[in-house]
Amino acid sequence: MSQRIDIQKTYKLFIGGKFPRTESGRYIKWTDKKGTTVVNICRGSRKDFRNAMVSARSASNGWSSRTAYNRAQILYRVGEMLEGRREQFMAELTLQGLTNKQAENEINQSIDRLIYYAGWADKFQQVFSRVNPVSLPYFNFTLPEATGVVAAIAPDDTSLLGLVSIIAPVIAGGNSIVILASESRPLSSISFAEVLHTSDVPGGVINILTGYRSELIEHFSSHMDVNAIIYCGNNPDDQKLVETNAALNVKHVIQFPLQDWSNDKHQSPYHILKCQETKTTWHPIGV
């Protein structure tokens, strides 16, 4: 039998449940530690982000109006699908510099995190809702509701765990998200999109872009249709830019400086609450 030809994977973007190439036609050569070019990664553009935002916005209502239980089921399903693709993620994570042991840990924790937030998806609303005592003839209650569309700059130092830790609480809370994957370790993000694709996550709820932070952060933070922005990183200029641009339409700003994403503090229902709006209702009752 003749020698087989290598089949190399094309890493594309994930927008609206589809895998388009960047509209700009640009790419980034991704090299391993030895400097060998391994794959070409899409260099996402401002317009890719715009398209992703349109998808995220149109998916947002449908997702937030699903039952919380159904969102929980879908998140659990993402965990299941990730479990079934261990080998692929092992290969990619080690290629991106992790040891076998570290890679295994990262996959385990990513799955656990998805299952953790799947559990909270239909519980946080009860836990964080409350009845307020008012001295008027009203039944007064407060509950959290999805903010809408979240734009996020994923942590750069982890390929999978950081991405999952940002996405899971956001969508558990009924938001849709556009996330820019790690610039230096982008491989697992697009493979994770394949996991999402087979997990009944409706198209547009999660959109994953690859590309340069420096190029896209301006657009992520200034887009008027973004309701909350998550920034992971320590660059003071970026932090300032995000805060300044967020003021244009008063986006929520959530910053995560460089940190260890394997820490248990990243599993908390309070992370879901970060991308929620508080709604208080005054319901008239008899005097």
Add this chain to the structure above:
Amino acid sequence: MGTINIQKTKSIDQVNTQERVSRLFSRSIKKESKMQALYLALSMIDLTTLEGKDSEGKVKQLCYKASHLHYKHPGLPYVAAICVYPPMVPIAKKELAGTGINVASVATAFPSGMADINAKLDEVKSVVDAGADEVDMVISRGRFLNGDYDYVSDEISQVKDACGKAHLKVILETGELVTLDNVQLASDIAMEAGADFIKTSTGKVSPAATPPVVLTMLEAIRDFQIKTGKKIGMKPAGGISTAKQAIQYLVMIKETLGDDWLSPNLFRFGASSLANDILMQIMKQSTGQYQSKDYFSID
């Protein structure tokens, strides 16, 4: 009207039409020219509300929007017309007094056209009496598809007479005409019977305005002008909701009919959500930031 001779119309090459559409639509219009196109497209809109649940309040709101498109951006044009159901004409007429914006009313048993000819003519007369500047009629598609072209033609010319000074737009409802040949034939019949505008769709049937259909109608208008010297207007309607689509149609019209048609006098968009998308694009061009629907008035 004389008998329509269907032999004279040449057959439409569907593949070629599709090819030409995709070529025209791949043109890239940027910066200065994009801004100009956006302004022009705004001024060509027939801001439309044609729903069973339309109310006086909704029509008033739409009329206000027609002349106050976006307060944050001064210098915007007005839309060309408001398009409503007959009972709403007096309200729209009153609201738009002094703005120069026309009131268009659908008539002739819109959207099906299934009514007696006398009932249709009465409806047309009543909307014109109520002050409608433009009448959008529908053709009898059932009769057309049966080959009863004389009936269709006579009906249009009678409606035209009933219109008096009001402009007549003839809706072909191309989604029900099946083939491009039929679209061309219906366009010819309408233009010869006295239409001032031909219009693709009611917006109630899918597909509505598709690019090959619009191109076929534009070419029919061009041929009619060559033959008779008369300039007939065009109005694609239904399914045009983005600024990008609007600009693509402007390219198509410029390339097919020339600059004379780049004016609200001869070209209109029938749309309800298009205006806001164009406004968002204009704001994007002038501020550099992508916009959100949250900051634009609902019409």
